[in-house]
Amino acid sequence: MIKKIKNAFKIIRKHGKEILSWVFKIGVTLLFAFVFVFYFGRQISVAGNSMKPVADNGDTVLINKIVYNAFRPKRGDVIAFRPKGNDNSHYYVRRVIGLPGETIELIEGEIYINEVKLEESYQTKDIAEVGRLKEPLTLADDEYFVLGDNRENNDDSRSANVGNVKRGYMYGKAWLCIDTNKRFHLIRRD
Incomplete structure (x- = not known):
């Protein structure tokens, strides 16, 4: 179990910027979709x-x-x-x-x-x-x-x-x- 957690942290450290970039892009897309539907839909x-x-x-x-x-x-x-x-x-x-x-x-x-x-x-x-x-x-x-x-x-x-x-x-x-x-x-x- 501890090995799995350590491996997960290694992956996060190695790909952290990429993961954060994807989370940011998804968040911006959801925000844009909400605003579009609220004001135009x-x-x-x-x-x-x-x-x-x-x-x-x-x-x-x-x-x-x-x-x-x-x-x-x-x-x-x-x-x-x-x-x-x-x-x-x-x-x-x-x-x-x-x-x-x-x-x-x-x-x-x-x-x-x-x-x-x-x-x-x-x-x-x-x-x-x-x-x-x-x-x-x-x-x-x-x-x-x-x-x-x-x-x-x-x-x-x-x-x-x-x-x-x-x-x-x-x-x-x-x-x-x-x-x-x-x-x-x-x-x-x-």
Whole structure:
């Protein structure tokens, strides 16, 4: 037994630097993996068909939590948030349409921002229900106006239950969708 212990110490002395190098590399890799998953791999399950065709009911969306610490949300970003910051609510996934300080209007089913028609390159459904957009709506300095892409079947900023989304209520930016058949695609702004 003592011989085995002595042999083990000899091996450790002979290969100590190499062993420590491997332990360090494994530790750094595990730390990197943890940080990556924590900030870029948070999962949210999509409830409802508000973002169809980008994401359907039951799809899983991966969220980048760190991007909005460095950058402001942009028009067209798909975000996850809790309405009115309600921690008891599930996360909503919607697209940013209006930015702080802008005035949003709905004229004959079309969205206007600061009196200019919004040109959208992503697929959406027409707006039939105007909700809070019966009159022009001006956003405060920290508020965003969000809509789902499936605008017929939607709870979004037009609804008083959701309202304007404050930046502090945003969980992060959606960047990857994994559908119920385990296929995935990147979520893009355009």
